[in-house]
């Protein structure tokens with residue numbers, strides 16, 4: 001990951017919260033962020049596609065895709081998500097799609113599934129993952145809430161994320177060292 005990227009992600013998490021009138025330890029939902037970015041996020045099952053494609057997407061392949069972004073004109077995008085996946089998984093994958101847009105990633109190629117889907121190189125995928133995690137669970141929020149003694153289950157509920165993502169962010173931010181420090 002390029003130098004300074006992780007710090008930039010924390011700053012983005014903080015800036016979006018400021019702009020949206022949220023405290024640093026409050027949840028930034030994908031609904032809130034996508035509205036702010038003017039990127040519609042829709043359940044993919046509403047797509048007007050052929051029965052064959054629908055069968056492929058929602059029956060045969062329904063567990064192996066999460067979301068995709070379509071280009072709908074210059075600098076205009078729409079995100080479609082797979083509502084067959086659990087809601088908290090959707091939270092993370094929708095944030096991941098929005099993260100690609102925030103990072104201004106240029107797709108490496110467009111793959112024709114039922115429709116043209118943008119794909120990215122692995123470095124860009126890593127960046128989108130990292131930014132998504134940071135936007136959902138910024139280090140500052142984790143520090144604040146864990147110091148207050150909030151239970152992990154409650155943090156996951158409040159931020160509508162999976163326990164796996166929460167645990168991953170706690171580990172990666174190294175925040176516990178600071179929580180347990182005695183002053």
Ligand SMILES: [Zn+2]
Nearest residue numbers: 096120125128
């Ligand atoms: Zn991606």
